[in-house]
Amino acid sequence: MDEKQKMLKEQQKEKAKKEIEKIKKKMKECDEVKRKLSRKKRKLDGEIDTWQDVQRKISGSSDCGRVVITDRFEGGMANGLKKHVSDVRNDIKKGISAAEDLSSEVQRQIDALERYHDTLQGQKSKWAAKL
Numbered sequence: 001m002d003e004k005q006k007m008l009k010e011q012q013k014e015k016a017k018k019e020i021e022k023i024k025k026k027m028k029e030c031d032e033v034k035r036k037l038s039r040k041k042r043k044l045d046g047e048i049d050t051w052q053d054v055q056r057k058i059s060g061s062s063d064c065g066r067v068v069i070t071d072r073f074e075g076g077m078a079n080g081l082k083k084h085v086s087d088v089r090n091d092i093k094k095g096i097s098a099a100e101d102l103s104s105e106v107q108r109q110i111d112a113l114e115r116y117h118d119t120l121q122g123q124k125s126k127w128a129a130k131l
Contacts, residue, residue: 016130023124027117034113041106048099055092058085 001009 013131016127019127020124023120023127027120027124030113030117030120034110034117037106037110037113041103041110044099044103044106048096048103051092051096051099055089055096058089058092
């Protein structure tokens with residue numbers, strides 16, 4: 001190998017090292033975002049579980065299903081409470097549904113980051129093979 005070829009080979013190695021460092025930086029950023037999203041998703045899923053427990057308790061409560069209670073809630077008061085309880089149930093149901101949709105979207109983003117990480121790993125391996 002002559003001097004020119006050696007110099008070209010060294011330049012290629014230096015370029016490969018620089019590219020690998022760039023890719024490592026992207027992989028680190030990707031992992032950091034993925035970790036943050038995973039933490040947020042766990043917290044969101046915990047909140048969903050909490051609201052599902054509330055929904056089960058409301059649905060399982062005999063007083064919530066039966067609003068007219070003699071000597072406690074009768075007439076206009078009972079009708080108002082009945083509507084309010086129904087509204088609360090619907091709001092909780094909608095909130096849980098929206099939170100589940102958000103959780104699914106966050107999971108899709110995490111999955112996309114994992115695929116991106118795999119792509120970066122492949123690029124890194126290609127550059128490493130040139131060293």
